[in-house]
Amino acid sequence: MNIVVPVKLVPDLVEELTIDASGAALDTMWLRLIINEFDDHATEQAILLKERSGGQVTIITPNAEGVDDMLFAASARGADRLIKLVGDFENGVNNHALARTLATTIKDLQPDLVLTGVQAHNDLDGSLGPLLAEYLGMPYTGYVSGVIVNGDKAIVRKEFPGGLIAELELKLPAVLGIQAAEQPPRYVAISKVRQAMKTATLEEMDAPGLNPDGGPTIGRMFQPEAAEKAEMISGNADVVADRLIGIFKELGVL
């Protein structure tokens, strides 16, 4: 089975986010990028499927600072092929542009399954998976947290609110938006990643003429103002704990 996993880097939300001079985009200067959490789950799900029934896992990603390390880490976890798309990605691209260029490359790879993260936290023009599915002419299902491949079909678990699961059958080839892998993404030792750096090959492929049509134009970005910000309790743990005890008593839970 041939599984392709498109992944991308997103801003690490633990870091402070600032808005640039244009007022309409994030300041990329200080952004720390990490793998989109759900793409990480998609990678894990692909490797689990390969371990279960054989095949090849190809990771494909637009070029950005830090992608080499991310690709080598995927290789250390069990990915077979690493592809870096080279193009005008510096100022970021929207999902419509990314999906169009990925579709061109992925078509040639003739996948049975394409696994993407169900969303990325900075998606503004919808999620990548359904766009990609449409450009590839494949069916799509998102919010997936379990996949079984059975001949030319995939049986997937799609999540609805409250823990309800719909078991759906899709004709392959198909694109799935992964919410969670069947197991948490595995940890790999740094030594294994270093090993991968020596032995794995990064293939570069051109991604010319990015076309962002279909995404909105952003006029302004801002930080949300709270209707009523929390009352912040400061001091050492002892002082804060005392105040919390007082609050619990006031609220009648202590």
Place this chain on the structure above:
Amino acid sequence: MNQDIFVIIEHLRGQVADISYVMLAAAHELAQNTGGKVEAVLLGQNVQGLAGNLAADQVLSVEHPALADFTSDAYIKAVAGLTVEHQPRAVLFGHTSVGMDVASGLSAHLGLPLVGSVRYFESGGKFVSQICGGKIMAEGELPAPTALITLVPGGYKPEQGQSAQPPQVTQVAAPALDGLRVTLKQYIEPEAGDVDIAKEPLLIAVGRGIQTQDNISLADDLAQALGGVVCASRPVVDQGWLPTSRLVGKSGKAVKPKVYLAIGISGAPEHAEAITGSNVIVAINTDAAAPIFNIAKYGTITDLFDLVPVLTDKVREAKGG
């Protein structure tokens, strides 16, 4: 093109989802600006009974056996047909397991622009989307000719999208729904937990900040001392540290306790939407910019590993003494 706003009503197994009412409320705000009507689109099989309290100028009902249960394939075809025929100014979907599967595919299918994660519309008609885990808002003009929108909850109350006056329902013929590549096999019911967190008055919630499975005991100890119940954000449940029955959020349960103590939880929209019914939220988070502080009543940036053990001791003292 006309100026009407279409709302794709989300329903599951005979029940209209709250997000549908939120969308109707948003659609009315938008329609005031465009001068069009609000039309609810009800896709399914024998679903006319669901139209009763939808606050819409008209309900377009499309019935077909292939729409009886949700699949992206059939929904995309059905909504594409209506969109091409009526050319509304905007089509609203929930930013949900249903809407997200459909909206993006439709955007590529029809070559129409899409705006995701919209939280509200401004009076002038601009959209405001919520991104980066709730840390950033992005504003822009509604794209033309037909804007496909996925809406997150929080900007409008469901009651604003409900009406005592039943709307007019118009039957619309379904397009050809053949060659479908996605089919429903069965529903699998959620596993019942030992407690129903939706009914608990005191919840101690742990997030990724707790770091390891062993550290969950910090929350257990505090919960035991206070007489509360431990619940969690998605990453903690995905790690298998707590069962799914304890999951709070979009894919878990909505809760409404007297006190919700959030420990090492950032307050991402998918978590936040399910805790706003709490009477009081108290948050412990070292990041002063964490969105949880926008919905908490009390907060502290004290490290949880310093604070929680001390707090537990003091609770025990207060109870014992």
